[in-house]
Amino acid sequence: xxxxxxxxxxxxxxxxxxxxxxxxxxxxxxxxxxxxxxxxxxxxxxxxxxxxxxxxxxxxxxxxxxxxxxxxxxxxxxxxxxxxxxxxxxxxxxxxxxxxxxxxxxxxxxxxxxxxxxxxxxxxxxxxxxxxxxxxxxxxxxxxxxxxxxxxxxxxxxxxxxxxxxxxxxxxxxxxxxxxxxxxxxxxxxxxxxxxxxxxxxxxxxxxxxxxxxxxxxxxxxxxxxxxxxxxxxxxxxxxxxxxxxxxxxxxxxxxxxxxxxxxxxxxxxxxxxxxxxxxxxxx
Numbered sequence: 001x002x003x004x005x006x007x008x009x010x011x012x013x014x015x016x017x018x019x020x021x022x023x024x025x026x027x028x029x030x031x032x033x034x035x036x037x038x039x040x041x042x043x044x045x046x047x048x049x050x051x052x053x054x055x056x057x058x059x060x061x062x063x064x065x066x067x068x069x070x071x072x073x074x075x076x077x078x079x080x081x082x083x084x085x086x087x088x089x090x091x092x093x094x095x096x097x098x099x100x101x102x103x104x105x106x107x108x109x110x111x112x113x114x115x116x117x118x119x120x121x122x123x124x125x126x127x128x129x130x131x132x133x134x135x136x137x138x139x140x141x142x143x144x145x146x147x148x149x150x151x152x153x154x155x156x157x158x159x160x161x162x163x164x165x166x167x168x169x170x171x172x173x174x175x176x177x178x179x180x181x182x183x184x185x186x187x188x189x190x191x192x193x194x195x196x197x198x199x200x201x202x203x204x205x206x207x208x209x210x211x212x213x214x215x216x217x218x219x220x221x222x223x224x225x226x227x228x229x230x231x232x233x234x235x236x237x238x239x240x241x242x243x244x245x246x247x248x249x250x251x252x253x254x255x256x257x258x259x260x261x262x263x264x265x266x267x268x269x270x271x272x273x274x275x276x277x278x279x280x281x282x283x284x
Contacts, residue, residue, distance in 0.1 A: 001028035001057070001065055008072040019240075019269075024226055025075030027110065028065060029056045031085035034140065034147055039082030039114065046149040053082050062088070066096050070105065075227075077108035077131070083116045083152070090122045097126065106168075106225060114148065114156045123167035129225045130162050133174040134189040134214075141194035141203035153204065159189055160207040170225045171217040182218050183259045189214040190255040211251060211258075241270040 004026040016023045031053055032038025037045050040053040057065070062078075069076045076093075080086045086109060093107045108129040113136075123130050137157045145153045155161070162169045171189070173180050187193075189209050192202035202208055223233025231240050245265040250258055266274035 001026060004065070004069050004072070004074065008069075008074060011074070022226075025077060025108075026069055027077040027079065028062065029079045030062065030089055031056060031080060031082050033081055034113070034144060037147065040080075040085035040088075041082040041114070041148070041152075042084045042087075042116070043152070045147050047146050052084070055085070055088075059088060059092075063092050063096070066092050066107075067099070070096050070100055070103075075106060075108065077110050079110045081111050081113045083114045083119070083155075086112055086115055087119050090119055090126065090128060093128055094122075094126050104227075106227065108225065111174075112162075114152065115158055117155060117161075120155075120158060120161050120167065121165045123162060124165045127168060129168045129170055131170050131172060131225065132157065132159070132217075133172055133178055134159065134185040135173065135178040136188075137192060137203065138184075138188050138195045141192070141199060142196045154206075156204065157192075158207050159209045159213075163209060163213055168221065168224065169217050170221040171214065172222070181259065183261060186211065186214045186218070186250075187255060187258045189217075190258070193256065211255070215250075241267055243267040247276075 007023060007026055011023050031040035037048055037051065038053050040055055042052070044050050044052045055062075066076050066078075078089045080089045089109055097103075097105060097107075106127065106129055108131050109123075110131050112123070112130040112132055122128070134157065140156070144156060148156075159169065171182070171185055173182065173185060190211060192205060192208055193199055194203050220229065220233035223229045223231070232242060233239075235243065243265075244263055245267070246261045247264050248261050250261060253261070262276065263274065264276050265272060
């Protein structure tokens with residue numbers, strides 16, 4: 001967020017880039033994380049009396065930054081973990097959009113991890129992208145209730161509720177903080193099982209989603225979030241042929257076993273760029 005002017009100048013001077021690497025916008029940190037007790041919350045942490053986290057940028061500076069970046073025509077993404085950070089960012093997005101007039105902005109919230117029920121429909125109403133990383137719940141579900149209690153934990157990683165509200169939901173990995181393999185994230189979104197084995201039926205099972213919904217968040221959802229929905233994210237004529245071929249049908253598998261599937265081919269733009277060699281054969 002300290003170099004956004006350089007990003008805007010580069011974009012104006014040289015264009016956004018190409019299909020492999022492209023300037024999409026800028027990101028700012030609104031708060032910290034639940035693990036470090038720096039997520040910005042409305043109520044104090046349950047295991048740290050009186051402490052509700054922190055803002056990494058003042059509200060006034062954040063409002064000015066979003067406004068300036070939006071005026072430059074850049075897409076803005078804000079890291080927000082805590083419920084108060086998410087509510088603040090959504091409020092600023094709404095006010096900036098109203099002040100600057102209609103435009104296809106696709107503001108983003110990176111993580112959107114802990115939400116109040118009141119904020120969930122706001123993502124849909126003002127078309128803000130909820131950019132989430134389901135693999136994180138595998139770890140967070142082991143200890144989060146001790147930090148924020150069961151009532152607030154009910155609304156963490158609220159995939160089902162966001163989809164039902166018609167919010168733009170997209171999934172990613174947050175690599176290298178979390179595993180890069182998207183099937184790890186898909187499995188987490190479907191099963192909501194935690195790494196300690198204490199939730200075989202799922203941690204907050206009300207927020208489970210279907211395989212089709214998870215795959216859509218990783219594909220068509222992501223394409224829309226980066227203004228590429230007319231080229232990427234679906235297998236339809238005249239789109240780029242970006243395809244991963246697996247060795248089995250995910251829809252015929254048990255959700256907890258999805259990570260056993262292996263990539264056989266990767267095709268990018270109609271060109272095969274990876275092919276798994278049969279066991280016992282030498283690589284070309």
